[in-house]
Amino acid sequence: MKTRFAPSPTGYIHIGNVRSAIYPYLLARQENGTFILRIEDTDQARFVEGATELIEDTLNWLGLEWDEGPIVGGPAAPYFQSKRGEIYHKWGQKLIDTGHAYADPTDSETIQKYRDECNAKKIPYLYRNFRPENPPEWKPGIPLRFKADPKPRKWHDEVVGDLEAGPEVQDDIILIKADGMPTYNFAHIVDDAEMGVTHVMRGVEYLSSTPNYLALYEALNLEVPKLVSLPHILAPTGNKKLGKRDGAKSATEYRADGVLPEAMLNYLACLGWNDGTEQEIYTKDELIKNFSLEKIQNSGARYDETKLLWMNGQWIRRIADEQGISALYARTVSAPEITSRNTISNDKPTALHGNNDSFWPESAAPYDDEYKQKVLAIIYDRLKTLSDLKTMTTYFFENPTIDLEMITGNKFLKKFSEDELSDMLMLASRKLEKIPESDWNADNLQAALNELLEETGKKPAELFSVIRIALSFAPFSPALHLTMNVLGKNLTLSRLQSAATALEND
RNA sequence: GGUCUCUUAGUAUAACGGUUAGUACAACGGGUUUUCAUCCCGUCAACGCGGGUUCGACUCCCGCAGAGAUCACCA
Numbered sequence: 318m319k320t321r322f323a324p325s326p327t328g329y330i331h332i333g334n335v336r337s338a339i340y341p342y343l344l345a346r347q348e349n350g351t352f353i354l355r356i357e358d359t360d361q362a363r364f365v366e367g368a369t370e371l372i373e374d375t376l377n378w379l380g381l382e383w384d385e386g387p388i389v390g391g392p393a394a395p396y397f398q399s400k401r402g403e404i405y406h407k408w409g410q411k412l413i414d415t416g417h418a419y420a421d422p423t424d425s426e427t428i429q430k431y432r433d434e435c436n437a438k439k440i441p442y443l444y445r446n447f448r449p450e451n452p453p454e455w456k457p458g459i460p461l462r463f464k465a466d467p468k469p470r471k472w473h474d475e476v477v478g479d480l481e482a483g484p485e486v487q488d489d490i491i492l493i494k495a496d497g498m499p500t501y502n503f504a505h506i507v508d509d510a511e512m513g514v515t516h517v518m519r520g521v522e523y524l525s526s527t528p529n530y531l532a533l534y535e536a537l538n539l540e541v542p543k544l545v546s547l548p549h550i551l552a553p554t555g556n557k558k559l560g561k562r563d564g565a566k567s568a569t570e571y572r573a574d575g576v577l578p579e580a581m582l583n584y585l586a587c588l589g590w591n592d593g594t595e596q597e598i599y600t601k602d603e604l605i606k607n608f609s610l611e612k613i614q615n616s617g618a619r620y621d622e623t624k625l626l627w628m629n630g631q632w633i634r635r636i637a638d639e640q641g642i643s644a645l646y647a648r649t650v651s652a653p654e655i656t657s658r659n660t661i662s663n664d665k666p667t668a669l670h671g672n673n674d675s676f677w678p679e680s681a682a683p684y685d686d687e688y689k690q691k692v693l694a695i696i697y698d699r700l701k702t703l704s705d706l707k708t709m710t711t712y713f714f715e716n717p718t719i720d721l722e723m724i725t726g727n728k729f730l731k732k733f734s735e736d737e738l739s740d741m742l743m744l745a746s747r748k749l750e751k752i753p754e755s756d757w758n759a760d761n762l763q764a765a766l767n768e769l770l771e772e773t774g775k776k777p778a779e780l781f782s783v784i785r786i787a788l789s790f791a792p793f794s795p796a797l798h799l800t801m802n803v804l805g806k807n808l809t810l811s812r813l814q815s816a817a818t819a820l821e822n823d
Numbered sequence: 824g825g826u827c828u829c830u831u832a833g834u835a836u837a838a839c840g841g842u843u844a845g846u847a848c849a850a851c852g853g854g855u856u857u858u859c860a861u862c863c864c865g866u867c868a869a870c871g872c873g874g875g876u877u878c879g880a881c882u883c884c885c886g887c888a889g890a891g892a893u894c895a896c897c898a
Contacts, residue, residue, distance in 0.1 A: 485826070594846095595845080615830090785857060
């Protein structure tokens with residue numbers, strides 16, 4: 318079992334592409350096979366500096382390590398098509414020698430003329446009907462064309478099923494371009510053969526080119542690998558394949574937004590594949606174990622970011638619960654490494670991490686790991702992404718701006734006068750003041766709050782709301798006793814008193 | 824236009840001739856001593872259409888419709 322991911326370094330790699338790396342990876346690992354990364358950089362016009370590194374970063378982040386390819390090398394090196402020119406020329410020459418290819422000096426204007434003629438006559442355009450009669454010798458500057466042998470062809474696709482095509486879709490395709498670079502059509506077949514790839518996985522858009530590939534395999538006297546057509550991932554709206562124009566984000570952007578690789582892998586793997594059970598959350602190992610080609614969906618699957626984010630929340634909690642808060646904490650402060658930075662020149666700027674190495678708010682910088690872990694421990698179960706920390710935890714690191722409207726406008730507190738509210742806060746402050754610093758913990762705080770509830774005769778929604786807002790001035794925060802415990806006695810009391818004073822003087 | 828592919832709730836999917844068509848996300852409602860979230864409970868919601876085969880069809884066959892892909896010296 319040998320599979321490959323063969324992207325083109327033409328810009329950032331969006332999540333639609335990422336899935337076509339995941340499936341071959343899973344398959345290879347499942348069978349203890351080999352997973353190859355091959356860079357298809359034969360189109361010099363579309364090549365983007367730094368794109369290869371971005372692809373490597375993405376695979377590394379997701380934990381899709383490759384056995385052969387850039388950096389690691391391998392028996393079929395090099396793994397950049399642009400560096401394999403001699404190989405394609407050798408195979409091209411072989412095709413000429415066996416009468417399966419010819420040099421084609423026809424210029425593009427003439428070719429366009431042929432095309433126009435056919436369109437005018439409303440007959441299908443096939444270049445093989447215009448083959449030059451006496452092709453010249455093949456030399457640099459002249460493209461090499463396949464000499465098609467059109468005939469009915471049948472094949473089996475592991476996902477789509479049994480397929481067949483007639484001669485009308487087989488043509489003389491370009492094998493090697495005038496610039497000496499091979500086309501995808503030729504290069505991928507040669508490379509897959511040289512590299513021993515057993516399973517070719519790619520999008521369904523290649524289905525209609527398959528008859529031509531079959532003809533090439535035949536002419537090259539090569540065994541046809543297993544063909545696997547992957548359904549498209551559809552954009553959130555419309556019925557088109559997800560693409561950069563739909564604002565498809567790169568994996569890198571999601572990483573910067575605090576999406577965990579586990580969640581990304583999980584979501585993408587399950588978009589268009591299902592093992593038949595009702596399991597939703599899969600670890601990488603579980604995916605490897607359960608993956609199967611037969612269970613890949615036939616139809617396109619719509620990309621749903623909401624579900625990705627839900628899954629990310631599940632993973633955040635799972636990591637915290639199973640590996641501990643410190644393990645999750647490590648994810649919030651680690652600087653994700655990007656080898657290529659600011660080198661991707663696409664129309665849409667790629668959100669790289671820039672100089673930001675942490676998901677915490679700026680004001681958290683002076684605080685030590687221990688304190689931040691405490692904050693994380695009480696807040697993590699409401700995170701959808703790690704970057705939520707930036708907006709959800711600021712009041713743990715800096716005194717919030719007092720906004721009395723948040724208190725007086727609160728639906729539970731509207732009925733109280735500002736003096737009453739102020740008294741409630743002062744009462745709480747005095748009550749809590751009696752707890753010695755050494756006994757300041759969640760249990761004692763909970764007990765004190767309960768007593769306060771009885772003493773004041775207020776409803777929890779009333780008493781706790783005013784205290785909660787006075788401490789955080791945030792739309793929401795963790796349970797009161799936990800928040801106060803992390804904040805500590807001094808900050809808790811001073812914030813209660815500040816708010817009380819502000820209410821009184823208003 | 825030619826050729827090819829696809830079709831279960833808003834979304835992702837389960838079902839391999841017999842089920843009240845299951846699950847998850849979303850939405851909506853409720854519960855867990857405040858809020859937001861988590862967690863739990865509940866509600867809404869689907870087999871594209873038409874023929875056949877069969878005792879019986881989401882499942883098999885045919886047709887139609889809709890959607891998509893492809894017809895490059897791009898991959």
